[in-house]
Amino acid sequence: MNNQTKLVPTPGQTVGPFYGYALPFDKDNELLAPGSPGSIRLQGTVYDGAGHTIPDAILEIWQPDAEGNVVQKTGSLVRDGYTFTGWGRGAVGNSGVFTFTTVNPGPTSPGSAPFISVAIFARGLTNRLFTRIYLPEDTEALANDPLLSSLDPERRKTLIARRDADGGLTWDVRLQGEGETVFLDFQ
């Protein structure tokens, strides 16, 4: 294979309005069983530029396990209830709220800021958006994080989840306007 050859990527398109019978599957948003040791709820709301909640968005999360290991195990679509695969999919409900059951991701190297990688799809969104959800606790790691430290403080906040009283995480998505979430370009 000629390593010089670069192919042009295929364009994305909107997920449209009718993914609801196709993409969701049983326990899609349960990276581990609710109530199991170490499990937390990750929840949030998706808003449009008018501040209205969006009832037709679907999110995917991809994260290391609690020890910071990148998991490479199959079984995300047919969950056995025991294997943590690190990936989940969750559509929002009528009120724009999504929920996942997962674990706090660990740092993938000593001192790095743990985060969850996110892909967002919605009707009206012409291509998927990527972003990150950082855990709020390790402020020193957050301050040293290469991505966060390249953002001004107002924008940086949009990538850091709030810790709920029950130990869960809340993180909202604002597609447009005031408090617009930072979305990432990896190219």
Place this chain on the structure above:
Amino acid sequence: MPEETNAQLDTDESVPPAEPKAAHMPLDRAIETQADLSAEINALGEAYARALKEGSPAETQPRLDYPPYRSSILRHPTKSLHHADPETIELYSPAFGHQDVHALESDLTIQHNGEPQGERIIVAGRVLDGDGRPVAGQLVEIWQANSSGRYIHKRDQHPAPIDPNFTGIGRCITGPDGSYRFTTIKPGAYPWKNHLNAWRPAHIHFSLFGTEFTQRIITQMYFPGDQLFPLDPIYQTIVDQDARDRLVATYDHSLTEPEWALGYNWDIVLTGPKRTWTENEALGAAGDEE
């Protein structure tokens, strides 16, 4: 399982309920016609052509901000995407395997007791990364309308018949050479409410994973020669003709099976990769039954 919502939404992509034809005319809203929309689409296309001529780089992805697709107006970020170098987890992708997907899920014509209506087709191709390397052992998901342009979704109220023998969902895991193959029914065009007399060209939704999470895309595959292409604000969110063409399958007689089905070929190229590969990763999640 997340609900299939049938709540009243301010959606512009649901279509009128099944009623006598006279009731289909939207009487209580400003009527934007196809001519109005085509004028907007053409103006954006001409501005892009001028920019290209003046040396702007070709655009290869859809515009997030594309006003003719009305529901994008409040749903596109207004700040430019923030460049980031992918780190750790982003340089890997979730692993899927034969535990996740049954081999029969790639045939959308055998999911019920009877044969679905419509033109049976084979859609096959390869998933490649930007270096031309096959994406092996990865998940491909598709969904589509039936032959009359109707989705099995409560919010699709298009008064075209539901086919009791066709759901329109398929999955497969790519082979070692990145290949995928589905047997299905050619979907019909369907109306939506972006503007008066708006029709989507026939398409199949494709959901794809690469070897890195940053390669994740969802897109739509179209059929060659569709007369609705210039009229469709979603297809036209990609302003570059070469880029749009990358979403159109090719009729391929070598995929056509005698007295059975017509064949279409469509290869998909993902972005990247960013990570330096080791030799055995090229095998994909082959060890999924460990």
